[in-house]
Amino acid sequence: MRSVYLDNNATTPVDPRVLEAMLPFFKENFGNAASRNHRFGWVADQAVEKAREQVAQVVGATGKEIVWTSGSTEGNNLAIQGVAGMYADKGKHLITCRIEHKAVIDPFKYLESKGYEVTWLEPDPKGRVSVDQVRAAMRPDTILVSMMFANNEIGTINPIAEIGALCKERDVLFHTDATQAFGKVLIDVEAMGVDLLSMSGHKIYGPKGVGALYVRRRKPRVRLQPLLHGGGHERGMRSGTLNVPGIVGLGTAAEIALQDMPKESVRIGRLRDRLWAGLSEHLTDIHRNGDPEHSLPNTLNVSFLYVEGESLMMGFSDIAVSSGSACTSASLEPSYVLKGLGLGDDIAHSSIRFSLGRFTTEEEIDYTIDQVVKCVNHLRKMSPLFEMVQEGVDLSTVEWQRH
Amino acid sequence: MSYSDKIIDHFQNPRNVGSMDKNQKNVGTGIVGAPECGDVMKLQIMVDDQERIVDAKFKTFGCGSAIASSSLATEWVKGRTLDEAMELKNTDIVKELALPPVKIHCSVLAEDAVRAAIADVKNKVRATGSAKKTVTTA
Numbered sequence: 001m002r003s004v005y006l007d008n009n010a011t012t013p014v015d016p017r018v019l020e021a022m023l024p025f026f027k028e029n030f031g032n033a034a035s036r037n038h039r040f041g042w043v044a045d046q047a048v049e050k051a052r053e054q055v056a057q058v059v060g061a062t063g064k065e066i067v068w069t070s071g072s073t074e075g076n077n078l079a080i081q082g083v084a085g086m087y088a089d090k091g092k093h094l095i096t097c098r099i100e101h102k103a104v105i106d107p108f109k110y111l112e113s114k115g116y117e118v119t120w121l122e123p124d125p126k127g128r129v130s131v132d133q134v135r136a137a138m139r140p141d142t143i144l145v146s147m148m149f150a151n152n153e154i155g156t157i158n159p160i161a162e163i164g165a166l167c168k169e170r171d172v173l174f175h176t177d178a179t180q181a182f183g184k185v186l187i188d189v190e191a192m193g194v195d196l197l198s199m200s201g202h203k204i205y206g207p208k209g210v211g212a213l214y215v216r217r218r219k220p221r222v223r224l225q226p227l228l229h230g231g232g233h234e235r236g237m238r239s240g241t242l243n244v245p246g247i248v249g250l251g252t253a254a255e256i257a258l259q260d261m262p263k264e265s266v267r268i269g270r271l272r273d274r275l276w277a278g279l280s281e282h283l284t285d286i287h288r289n290g291d292p293e294h295s296l297p298n299t300l301n302v303s304f305l306y307v308e309g310e311s312l313m314m315g316f317s318d319i320a321v322s323s324g325s326a327c328t329s330a331s332l333e334p335s336y337v338l339k340g341l342g343l344g345d346d347i348a349h350s351s352i353r354f355s356l357g358r359f360t361t362e363e364e365i366d367y368t369i370d371q372v373v374k375c376v377n378h379l380r381k382m383s384p385l386f387e388m389v390q391e392g393v394d395l396s397t398v399e400w401q402r403h
Numbered sequence: 404m405s406y407s408d409k410i411i412d413h414f415q416n417p418r419n420v421g422s423m424d425k426n427q428k429n430v431g432t433g434i435v436g437a438p439e440c441g442d443v444m445k446l447q448i449m450v451d452d453q454e455r456i457v458d459a460k461f462k463t464f465g466c467g468s469a470i471a472s473s474s475l476a477t478e479w480v481k482g483r484t485l486d487e488a489m490e491l492k493n494t495d496i497v498k499e500l501a502l503p504p505v506k507i508h509c510s511v512l513a514e515d516a517v518r519a520a521i522a523d524v525k526n527k528v529r530a531t532g533s534a535k536k537t538v539t540t541a
Contacts, residue, residue, distance in 0.1 A: 307464065308464055308465050308466055311469075344439065346438040349441040382461075384462040385443060385464045400436065401436065401519075
């Protein structure tokens, strides 16, 4: 069997239909969308505006509220730093969560160094932040709440609509990093009270290097201090010549994702459940990380106790997944997301994230179950921890020789 | 990161996986590392009357490089005397397996496991005073 790709939360292949749509904008339709006085510019501009509508529809927004970016790292930075800069005279308190993506955490850390105060909420053991936690953290000088829509490592979906309603009530802006949820689950910025929402192309079978930020225009009209100054593109919020082929690709990818979502989310959800059922049928001592009740349909994060994640990945090297173990990093620190759930470092070291996608087949899932089961058993045979547990030793009582 | 062929070989066909009775007088056991650090190695050696290592076993929880390092260490210590085995250097493991810099700690752990096993068996011999060759190591 060819290599199996189950790392779609890292990135996805470009859908052939997306690539087809993009190609003319590298070739004959190469114009600059900002050229207002000739046909080349008009064609490019038309394509960009069409893509704006396509993207807006996926989140229940209008095209005018879409700002093109280079991806979610930029979108998150623009939203967070942009609000902080623009509304600093109103207050300097911000609220977010410890298991956000680094592209959210690091802008907030940067703001802390600039004199802002950030409240870092702790999620529950399944990775959710409750509206009550947000309410308790709010202060008169709070200007922004940022909570991810769905977590990239464990797939847990936050109560976005509840947090949005609270923010509306308190007149606090609400940003959500929807990189993983965009195109996979229903999003409605109106019903959910979202003011700013980050999206990316390459997680939904679009190209890398392009993304979008939804910026609310009415009730309230959100203003942002730009990160990039220049020609005043994107209503002055993001200067720079537009990446027309990338934008066309993102628009097309968004349209396909929206069309396919009803049946695709069911199909992928079934495959994910098949994977979990197969693993739990054949293996003892495995733990599902995240919240099955509130989860992306494509994500399954499992800790295989007493075996280490990187060795697992080495064992089934023709299956692409990712691990919360960070044996390769200099710090030897495992995933801060899994640590943030309070489950202990050993759970993180033993974890594997399977993220399914549009091109995942049932045959691939069955092959994966077979390979993972074999590999876990192989590694457990040489695991001193597994042996100790079999002998009745409680690992938490052992005095380890730490390095 | 890609792995060297030797790491892959030791990972797929680990040598000397297993356990010996740790209560046996001529068996030394070294357990190093901690689960929350992502590595635990258990390395055991069995010595004869001449303090020569006649058998070695390991079990390792850790990445492929950690497994390969301990597998290699068991191969290397077999047939050596305890004093010779003390000379095993982690840098030799690094060289043999072509470990990248981020994996050097795996070889250090293997060296520590060997030393801990040697110390354990020496302690046992001294405590019981039964092995006839204890004088030679004093």
